[in-house]
Amino acid sequence: MVAKQVEAVDVIKMKKQFILLVISCIAFNVLFAQVDPAQSSYKKKVLETAEVDFLMSYYTQDGKHASVTGGIGNEKLTDMTPTIVVTIPLNVDDVLTVDAGISAYTSASSSNLDPFDASGASNGEGSDDDDRRVFASDAKGSPWVESSGASSKDVWTSINANYSHSSDDRNSIWTANVGFASEYDYSSIGFGGGFTKLFNEKNTEFGIKGQVYIDSWNPRYPTELDSYLEAGQNLNNGFFADIDILNQSGDIIDKDGVQVWSPLNTTLLNDKSRNSYSVSFSFSQILSKNAQFSIFFDLVQQKGWLANPMQRVYFADRSNYYVGNASSIDNYTSPRNTDVFQLADDLERLPTSRFKIPIGARLNYFINESVSLRTYYRYYFDDWGIKSHTVNLEVPIKFADGKFTLYPNYRFYNQNAADYFAPFESHSSSSKFYTSDYDLSKFDSHQYGLGFKYTDIFARLKVFKLGLKSVDLRYSIYNRSDGLDSNIVSAGIKFVLD
Amino acid sequence: MKKKIIVNAAIVICCTSCVAVKEYEKININDPDMNLSATSIKRFETNFQVYREGASGANGGKTGGGCGCN
Numbered sequence: 259m260v261a262k263q264v265e266a267v268d269v270i271k272m273k274k275q276f277i278l279l280v281i282s283c284i285a286f287n288v289l290f291a292q293v294d295p296a297q298s299s300y301k302k303k304v305l306e307t308a309e310v311d312f313l314m315s316y317y318t319q320d321g322k323h324a325s326v327t328g329g330i331g332n333e334k335l336t337d338m339t340p341t342i343v344v345t346i347p348l349n350v351d352d353v354l355t356v357d358a359g360i361s362a363y364t365s366a367s368s369s370n371l372d373p374f375d376a377s378g379a380s381n382g383e384g385s386d387d388d389d390r391r392v393f394a395s396d397a398k399g400s401p402w403v404e405s406s407g408a409s410s411k412d413v414w415t416s417i418n419a420n421y422s423h424s425s426d427d428r429n430s431i432w433t434a435n436v437g438f439a440s441e442y443d444y445s446s447i448g449f450g451g452g453f454t455k456l457f458n459e460k461n462t463e464f465g466i467k468g469q470v471y472i473d474s475w476n477p478r479y480p481t482e483l484d485s486y487l488e489a490g491q492n493l494n495n496g497f498f499a500d501i502d503i504l505n506q507s508g509d510i511i512d513k514d515g516v517q518v519w520s521p522l523n524t525t526l527l528n529d530k531s532r533n534s535y536s537v538s539f540s541f542s543q544i545l546s547k548n549a550q551f552s553i554f555f556d557l558v559q560q561k562g563w564l565a566n567p568m569q570r571v572y573f574a575d576r577s578n579y580y581v582g583n584a585s586s587i588d589n590y591t592s593p594r595n596t597d598v599f600q601l602a603d604d605l606e607r608l609p610t611s612r613f614k615i616p617i618g619a620r621l622n623y624f625i626n627e628s629v630s631l632r633t634y635y636r637y638y639f640d641d642w643g644i645k646s647h648t649v650n651l652e653v654p655i656k657f658a659d660g661k662f663t664l665y666p667n668y669r670f671y672n673q674n675a676a677d678y679f680a681p682f683e684s685h686s687s688s689s690k691f692y693t694s695d696y697d698l699s700k701f702d703s704h705q706y707g708l709g710f711k712y713t714d715i716f717a718r719l720k721v722f723k724l725g726l727k728s729v730d731l732r733y734s735i736y737n738r739s740d741g742l743d744s745n746i747v748s749a750g751i752k753f754v755l756d
Numbered sequence: 757m758k759k760k761i762i763v764n765a766a767i768v769i770c771c772t773s774c775v776a777v778k779e780y781e782k783i784n785i786n787d788p789d790m791n792l793s794a795t796s797i798k799r800f801e802t803n804f805q806v807y808r809e810g811a812s813g814a815n816g817g818k819t820g821g822g823c824g825c826n
Contacts (some may be wrong), residue, residue, distance in 0.1 A: 315800035321809075458775040476811035536813070540793050544777050548784050552792040555815040605764060618814030618823065620792050622782040623776045646811040654789040663789065673810050698810050709797075713788075738808070746804060750797040 267419070270655060290530040303350045304424045308755040311360070312345040312725060315747070320352045320594070321696075321742035324367035325402060326480070328602065329694030330725035331370065331684040333458035333742060338362040341474025356436075370412030371568055372402040373399025374581070374601045382744075397501050398582035400600040402592075414441040418448070428643050429456045433467075446473040452538075465540040473532040476666040479566040482581075482601045483521050503579055505600070508584030520580035522687055529610065532562035550626040557607040558614040570602035571694055574688040591682065606693040608678055624749075630654045639675075644698065646673035665709030665732070672702035703729050707734030717754050 317337040323330035369375070370718070374397040387638055399405060418437035424430070429453040452467035468623040481497075489496030493503065493513040503519055511518055542552035572578070575697045580587055582598035589595045618636035625631060634650040652667035676698040679689040685692040709732040717725025718722030730750040737743050777785065784790065794802065794815060806812045 282790045289817040310794055313800075315781060316806055317800070337804075338800065339803075343796065459778065461776045530798050544782070544785055547777055549787055550790065550792060554784065556813040560811055614811075614813060615810060616814035622790045622792060624787060624790055630787065634815070636811070636814050638813070640810075642810075646809070656789075671805075671811075676810060699807055703809070705801075707801075710784075710810045711774060730795070732797055732801075734801055736804075736808075744804065744808070746801060748797045752796075 265609075266706075272329075273451060274491065278621060280420040291735045299351055303428060304422075304428070305345060305349055309345040310725070310753045310755070311341075311345075311750055312753075313341040313343065313750045315339045315746055317746045318735075319610045319734060319742060319744035321738070321740070321744065323696035323699075324370065325566070325569045325606075325695035325697070326367040327370050327373070327401035328572045328600075329696060332366040332404060332405065332593075335363060337361055351426075355420040355422075356417070357420070358417040359415070361416075363413070363414070366404035366410070368412070368568065369405035370399065370401060371478055373401070373403075373405050374481065375410075389508070398597040399594050400582070400586075401599065402594075403514075403596050408584055412442050413719050414439065414641055416440075422664040423444045429460070430454070430614040435469075443476050443478045444473065445472055445476065455539075461544040462676050463540070463542045467536075467538040467540075469534075469536045469538070471534040472502045473534070473562070475527065475530045475532060475563055475567065477527045479526055479567055479605065480570050480602050480669075483526065483605065486521060486526060487526070491524065501599065504578075504579045504580040504582075504584050504587065504598075506587065508580075508587050511579065514625070517577065519577075519601050520672075521602065522573070522576070523607075527563055527567045529574070532564060533560065535559045535561075541713040549622070551621040554616075554620075556614070556616050558611040560614070560689075562610060564610060564612055564716065564736065565608035565693065567605055569606040569693065569695055571604050571606050571685055571692050572600065572683045573685050573692075574683050575687050578683075603687065607691050608693055609642070609691055612640055614638070615734040623686070627660075628656045642698075643675070643677035644673055646671065663709075663711040663713070665711065667707045667709065667734075669705040669707075670702070671705075673700065675700040699740060701739045703736060703738040705734050705736045707732060709733075720756070721753065723756045725756055727752045727754050 279334045315338070317335075317339075319333060319335045321333035322331070323329050326372070339361045342359070343355065343357045344351060345355045376606055404410065416437065416439035418435060420433060420435040422431055422433045431454040433454075435450050437446075437448040439448075448469065448471045450467060450469035452465060454463060454464050454465040485497035486493075489498055492498075498513070499727040503513065505517070507510050519551045531683070536559045539555045542550065542553060544550045579601045580590075580598050581601065584598070586598040587594045589597060590600060615637040616636055618634065621633045623631045623633075630651040630653070632650075632654065633647070636646075638644070638646045638648070648669070648671045650667065652665055655664045655666070656662070657664075676693070678689075678693050679696075679698045679700075680692065680694065681699075682694055685694070709730065711731075712729040714728070715724060717727045719726040728750070728751070730752075732746075732748040734746050735743075802815060
């Protein structure tokens, strides 16, 4: 009996010891997993610390083919774009990037939505250029003179957020983004996602990305077209009541006569949406210790009102009518014309669908410690008849132990004209689609640039809690064969959080 | 002739890519100037080009949405 009791106590003790051993093992394993430095350091953070980029650009252009005035006129434009990009590591795998910026511009071409502002024919108050004309009888304007109405300047604002998640082995990356942009006649909501897969010891990379933009016009129209409809299509009413309209000979027309000005269409814009859907594929491959290349391929479908409701068109087969100084009509297409304006025949009209396919490739070669070669080529075609080639070459040159880099670069671009393009006074009014926007004309362009970069990989210079990592400066000149010339200065400062 | 060049180039690329470059051999490939995407500051140039040219895309920039451009 006693022996049985001792045996039972021994069994209970053994059970307790076994349970204790199991608990100890589990506890050890848990503890081991928590404190193992080798395992925790094995998974390196995708981004070690938060980064802040302050970016800025200043762009100017000048030309003689303003699209708002039907393919002739002053194209002067300035644009300043302060932008901030904050990149934050959320944990070892995830990164959030927030990108916010504005683009503040002044445009001579846009100002001529209401060309009669220059003469004080309207007081320019409010967002609508064609309100409250107080001296309409003095109305005069010119495609070559910048007007002063509300449409002469605007601010475009945008904010985007991008989230990325990397797998434990860093061979798979998922991304998602959402964004919003707005200006006075346009707003946009964008969202998308992507997936990137790395193979072959990270020598090969394949990516796919989808992007949707749901955009909407808040249309502004050339003032004479808008005013004509507001006045009930009667030239003795509203804005036109106190204005003399001239024919090609400079004679004042009888507004009740047979030969009077009227636009071709009285329907302006009947669809305010303008949506874009794109799928992008990318493939990159390391070729050797010194060379790698990538190929990009996009499929883009656009639907909605793809024409710009601000842009006038003048037909060759319709009579011309003017407002302003009769003696300047003969010089209408010359910059010497400062005081007569031709009334539009219509807005530009373009198909409500466009399918675009750009295919691009990059090849980068590391020549030596100081010099690399960056090359890019793109072939593009769409169902509006545009085909284009783009070539870009850049040769980064490092000096002072890599602290400084110079970036001389050159870009060549050419395109043929869209099927619907014709110059000022060249379209036929029987055409279904027409535009005189020279961005859709046949041209080639050359861009020459020089960049400069200062890099401090240790970010030793501190500003509060931010360490300066790099400073970028870039200047480029752009010459288009139709006479448009532009300059752009860009600057960027990157900080890392201490 | 063109076909021969393309075929030869494809063979060279395929053969080269069969030999993977190890992580410790990627010091030159990992140089920031060898990056296959455009630099952040270049976004402004890409942006005005999207407005001033009929073509867009395949360069990391916009393909037509988000602005009243082409």
